[in-house]
Amino acid sequence: NGQRSSPAVLVAHSLGCQLVAAWAAHSRHTALVKAALLVAPPDVERADMPPHLFNWRPIERKALPFMSTLVSSSTDPYCTPECSAEMAHHWASNWVLLTGKGHLNAESALGDWPEGKALLSALTVQASESPTIQPWSPKNPKD
Numbered sequence: 277n278g279q280r281s282s283p284a285v286l287v288a289h290s291l292g293c294q295l296v297a298a299w300a301a302h303s304r305h306t307a308l309v310k311a312a313l314l315v316a317p318p319d320v321e322r323a324d325m326p327p328h329l330f331n332w333r334p335i336e337r338k339a340l341p342f343m344s345t346l347v348s349s350s351t352d353p354y355c356t357p358e359c360s361a362e363m364a365h366h367w368a369s370n371w372v373l374l375t376g377k378g379h380l381n382a383e384s385a386l387g388d389w390p391e392g393k394a395l396l397s398a399l400t401v402q403a404s405e406s407p408t409i410q411p412w413s414p415k416n417p418k419d
Contacts, residue, residue: 283310283342285400289381290354291329293317293346297336297367311403312344313396316380317363318354339368343403345395346370349377349384370399 286309288296293314300306319325320332346369348360357373364371372395377384386392 283308285310285396285403286312287315287396288312289315290318290379291320291332293363294320294332294335297338297340297363300340300342301336301338306341309342311342311399312340313392313399314344314346314367314369315392316348316352316355317346317360318352319356319359322354335363335366337366339366343399343406344369345372345399347372347374347380347392347395349374349380351376352379354379 286296294317296312296314300309318329319335320329321335344367346360346364346367348355348357348371350357350373352360360373361371363369374380374391377386380386
């Protein structure tokens with residue numbers, strides 16, 4: 277029948293985080309998602325963003341209708357910690373700031389990224405246990 281037996285958990289990176297927020301603000305199908313791990317969202321409103329990214333503006337500022345965790349780095353060249361904290365606030369996401377990892381990707385020397393897997397696991401468990409959608413706050417992983 278094409279229907280999922282349980283809601284999905286989204287994992288998004290960079291512009292994918294902006295896409296999740298924009299989709300969630302306008303979709304009638306958000307009940308199909310129980311949680312989202314949002315990694316390294318860029319600040320697409322910065323003056324130095326390339327023109328081909330202008331259509332990603334403005335950043336969606338509505339709370340996500342499912343649990344989420346936003347993970348960013350203190351040295352991400354595409355987003356300041358202040359901006360990532362602001363996105364986490366607007367999206368009602370738990371915010372995790374890693375120290376000195378750059379734009380979180382393969383070049384960040386994270387390997388299989390056990391901390392990311394732990395965040396995803398904690399988010400999935402918390403979302404499964406919660407009867408209502410609300411911001412949550414797991415213990416922050418060590419950098």
